[in-house]
Amino acid sequence: MNKKYFYTTLLGLIIFIFSFSLIMVDKNYSKISIQTSANATSLSNKKIGWGIKREDNHAQPDLGKQNKELINKYEGYCLGNPDKKYIYLTFDEGYEAGYTAKLLDTLKQNNVKAAFFLTAHYLNTSQDLVKRMIDEGHTIGNHIPNNSMYQKIKMSKS
Numbered sequence: 001m002n003k004k005y006f007y008t009t010l011l012g013l014i015i016f017i018f019s020f021s022l023i024m025v026d027k028n029y030s031k032i033s034i035q036t037s038a039n040a041t042s043l044s045n046k047k048i049g050w051g052i053k054r055e056d057n058h059a060q061p062d063l064g065k066q067n068k069e070l071i072n073k074y075e076g077y078c079l080g081n082p083d084k085k086y087i088y089l090t091f092d093e094g095y096e097a098g099y100t101a102k103l104l105d106t107l108k109q110n111n112v113k114a115a116f117f118l119t120a121h122y123l124n125t126s127q128d129l130v131k132r133m134i135d136e137g138h139t140i141g142n143h144i145p146n147n148s149m150y151q152k153i154k155m156s157k158s
Helices: 003-031 065-073 100-109 120-125 127-135
Strands: 090-093 115-118 139-142
Touching: 100 127, 115 120, 115 127, 120 127, 127 139
Parallel strands: 090 115, 115 139
Antiparallel strands: none
């Protein structure tokens, strides 16, 4: 058999198999559907203010009806059980001023867990401390760079 004929046939066979594979993959992808919790047309872009109304006598604050509904709908956490006496320690971490390592030492020595709300800047510049927070069992949350950002966000339908 001629080598040129052999290699030409082999190349043709490889191209055929590759093309057939692509056709089969494309057919399978067209059958895949992804279930989402909501489609874009059902999402609301209504602005809802976030805040709390302080109550007298150290009672839990009122979140407002819409905020309570959203928290319940998405199984979020906001207020603890009013019948149980807990203190939740939360820290906003926008930049590292040299105190976080000592704070983590104190929390660890006293077997206390806290929630740390981190800005992207903090996450990118203090990765060793963030890893330590996670390793020691603390909760990590997202924090925007500044609270005035909420007022600047514009929601639009696309």
